[in-house]
Amino acid sequence: MAGLAVTKVVHRCDDAKETNRLDLSGCQLTQVPDAIYLLLKSTPLEVLDISSNLVRRIPSKISSKFPHLTELNLGSNRLTTLPEELQSFSGS
Structure with missing residues (x-):
């Protein structure tokens, strides 16, 4: 991730700590950043x-x-498949 993208992800993670909602839409990510799990x-x-x-x-x-x-x-x-753990995701 480029510097600006990293900063954007960190700021959005900070927001998520207050709202329990993480919005990483439109961040030009090519993968889900591992940093979100730690943050x-x-x-x-x-x-x-x-x-x-x-x-x-x-x-x-x-x-x-x-x-x-x-x-x-x-x-x-650009997803081609979903992990098996998410194929039956029901959101409950």
Whole structure:
């Protein structure tokens, strides 16, 4: 990630600590940054928006790292498959 993108992700993670909603839409990400797991490890994240990026693969650990997740937006990316852990994601 370029410097500006890193700064944007960190700021949005800071916001998510207050709202339990992480909006990474339109950040030109090519992958889900591992830093979000560390930055939000104590946050009961409920909404994760990774839409409108260039992501090709979603890590399977998203569901275990964010067990409170009820909404996951992956629209407008370059995904080819979803991890098995997310194929039956019900958001509950």
